[in-house]
Amino acid sequence: MELTFRHTAIHPRLRGYIDRIYVLECDRRIPRPDLKMIVPNGCVRLMLPFRNSLSAQREGRCKIAGTHRLALVGVCDLPFTVDVLSDAPSGIIGIEFSPGGAYRFFNVKQCELKNQVLQLEDVWGKLARHLEERAGHAPGAEEKIRLLQEVLAGMLRDDRDNVFDYCIDRINTSAGRVSIRELEAETGYGSRWLNMKFAEKLGVSPKGLCAITRFQAVFQALANHPHTILDNRQFYHLYYDQAHFIREFKRFTGWPPSRFESSAGDFGKMFYRS
Secondary structure (H helix, E strand, O other): EEEEEEEEEOOOHEEEEEEEEEEEEEEEOOOOOOOEEOOOOOOOOEEEEEEOEEEEEOOOOEEEOOOOOOEEEOOOOOOOOEEEEOOOOOOEEEEOOOOHHHHHOOOOOOOHHHOOEOOOOHHHOHHHHHHHHHHHOOHHHHHHHHHHHHHHHHHHOOOOOHHHHHHHHHHOOOOOOHHHHHHHHOOOOOOHHHHHHHHHHOOOHHHHHHHHHHHHHHHHHHHHHOOOOOOOOOOOHHHHHHHHOOOOOHHOOOOOOHHHHHHHHOOOOHHHOO
């Protein structure tokens, strides 16, 4: 099996709002023993299967995106698996919006998208169908990405929310260790207001994003340095104790750390390798 994964450059106007853009291609279906899991990372995703059809499964529910149909994946706090429908060559373009970026493109309450996979047409209407048609006629992956970025740059709304953006930055720079009380003190807004703001702009609470941010620090290190991170008990300082670490890791992957490290394949990890 030949599996290729590559990142592509982000349009200057979209930097800061999009974390990464990638192309994943495979000459046949990924074997079942290789875990095809995508874990929570605080990002909303836009996915375009340009060869073969894509299926996403979460909590026993399956959503299918046909070839050149744009799928919008809301922020998640649960893992999900992706696969293609037929054992044939496949190609997928993925765009991951930063936690503070998605609300600038999609005029919908992000909590309504949480743990959901929708057709972009459900959010953008006819514009999405027109974009899918144009992407279908574009000759290659790079041209399709150029087209997608061009449209996204035009959809970027100038409605910055300074308080929300401050909280996102504070959570990121603290590696998820800032408390809600600290955010209250620093912004002058209460926890109820902050939770409502995060539900609208991101889809998960500040506490939820902190948990995802801590987990991502561990998961990205695990992707780059397997078989050493857990043995050395690195990143335990991000948690109250070992039990807290294991509980949150299992929440976001479905498995305890030791079993995940020994059983999981490369598919989910390749997204975070440096």
